Amino acid sequence: MVRLPVAGAALVAAALITTSAQAQDVRIGVSAEPSSMDPHFHNLTPNNQIMRHIFEPLVFMDSRQAVKPGLAQSWKVVDDKTWEFKLQPNVKFHDGSDFTTDDVIATLARAPDVPKSPASFAPYIRGKKVEKIDDLTFRIITETPNPLMLNQLAQFGIISKKNKDMATEDYNSGKAAVGTGPYKFAEYVAGDRVVMTRNDSHWGGKPAWGKVTIKAVKSDPTRVAALLSGDLDIIETVPTADVQRLKKDTRLALGSALSNRVIYFHLDRHRAETPYIKARDGSAIRNPLNDLKVRQALSMALNRPAIVERIMEGEAEPASQFVPESYPGTSKKLKPTAFNLDGAKKLLAEAGLPNGFRMTIHGPNGRYANDAKILEAAGQMWSRLGLEVSVESIPSANFFSRASTGGAGGVPEFSLFLVGWSAGTGETSDSVKALIATFDRAAGMGAANRGRYSNPKVDELTRIAIATVDDAKRNALLAEATEIAMADIGIIPIHYPLNTWAARKDIAIEPRSDEYTLAMSFKLK
């Protein structure tokens, strides 16, 4: 019964002449679809990466997230709170109009307040005032010193002043999707694809591809199959299980870069008794995670190289801190904690817990590469340490709300849990500020500090660092804060995953650490 339709399909298929794509066209398979064509609607990688083709930011980030001139040709720091920018001359929008300071002003006015936006660009824009000097020169004045000015300006694209008051629907329909970027909006089929064509008069030179089609193929095996069958030319987020096989395929080329993401365990530090840790007989005990020796033991008992080799299939590197060492503001002294089971057992005994305890560890399922498997492996490693560990993987829709506010009184619920964090700004201060600074709503610090770690010394260094405009000084302060927090085991870092792309053999890949899939990163060899 299965055979009949298949034979029919074969006949139909054989009779058809497959339409082959033009050599200059490229079809890219991404893992998640964008929620809109409005560049300022939703600050989310699947949206941002598509928007980057059409709308360009003032400052670019290269494939390693280092800042470089974009629509702003040059800049200088006038004083601690004033930056002066000079725009690229002779830049034109897709509709032929000139790009000037007024477009920058219009963008900064629109981007933070798009109606119904679920995640706006306000964090990068609030507190910035623009002062026009001439058509190609302007100043940005901030309320407090802002060393991350450039990194923040690199996060959002510039729209034409004509489209300042256009609604998100007008961008989705393409009417307002007019930018200065290397590719022009051609078609958006919600839930299926975005098609863009070459902007022949792009200021940066002629773009490489005639037509770019970005298709959302959510299912990992299907995305790989679509590449193998030639339906797609490039795919992002190659599943780790397929990497070795694809590397052996002579028709394909792979490219990977260490990502700006760290996968780590957060530990409950705000409760004297933590809900998911009990004595072996089930009775309540004081929260052992408040004991440095216990935290050290947990970190030492994790066999990071094994997780990287066996579970991530080599597609990761053991982690020592919040952001990979190649980024500014990281500590060059820190090394991933070495696996030492006997040492860990000794520390646990010294902490007065030679018989261990019973605990449940939590993590999301399907949010990060192999997240549930890593959680299981960590559970097994801690069982070998002599703990009685249960593992609970939760769908991310539920995990993040429970991990943030699920406990009694709206505090984080879990005791020891796996999370990931990526440094979107391409440096360390945002990570330190969000993950490890004391949770303080009024100051906007520690927003992602779901363990509620608190160390006055780290807070002090962080506060000074985020107001220090001098790069070298700031980075030294951040490295110091990181070293203190890591010596205190504020988090238990596991690994930094690799971002891997696969493409047809004749396409050269420039892999990016920020996980963005851009047609500009691919060229015909």
Next chain:
Amino acid sequence: MLAFILRRTGQGLFVIAAMVLIVFFGVNVIGDPVWILVSPEMTQDQIAEVARNLGLDQPVHVQFLHFLKGIAEGDLGRSFVHGQPAIKLILERMPATLELAFVALLLAIVLGIPLGLYAGLRPDHPLSRGIMAVSILGFSLPTFWVGLMMIMVFAVMLGWLPATGRGPVSHIFGIETSLTSLEGLRYVLLPALNLALLKISLVIRLARAGAREAALQDYVKFARAKGLSPRRIVGVHILKNIMIPIVTVLGLEFGSLVAFSVVTETIFAWPGMGRLLLEAIQRLDRPVIVAYVVVVVCLFVLINLVVDILYSVLDPRVRLSETSS
């Protein structure tokens, strides 16, 4: 007839209201969408602002009142993720799903009925046994696995058919479809077959059971005695009599094809509303989930109505007023 339709509509409205109530409060128990939506760099105040913008800072019953107010104005709520009216997102993707379900249904009928009839009329023939054995496979193999295998074999290894997506779309009488071109048919074949697999097996079993029973009936013997050709006996007398259960089941199954094509659409990257539902569930896009349920319940009510009317066409003995009691 009119009284029947009115009564059915009333019942349908009640079912819709009950489902909306259950689903609205059900999805509100699971997680907090704010934590899925916000970007990690946001501060506590900015996160609270997002919750306020989306109305998520209100207690559930207040949110429900807002929702009811929206319904009164013909608005089922806006998607948190897309910022668009939820019903618009669903209707936008509906033609693709209807098209897929339609082709799957067609495959189920065209393949299922002849194969089932054959197996029913010659139950001991080896071919019949083969058909039944394969239909068991159709029942028991998981859809996602069969889908992946189809892609591996027909797209990757043989390269006959495209692995994913929907073909070029054209508009016929205002209806968006990809079925008018050969290219479009190539795209729809694998996903539709994958979606139809279970239904084909179902139809085979129904047709076989019906045919076996009907073949022994007096009217068949009489027809044979009268000297009618076997073709006429099978094609008219038996077929017509076994159609009632098949039409009932297919009607209901068409609803489930449309409503639950989630797995197939995800595997084949088919841009339909099933994938939208999956994303909505993963991102806790509550308005889309609720609107989807409303659409699907409406669809089922409508299909049941059509099936009941078809009954009376197929079997004049059935009166509509009776079936509803």
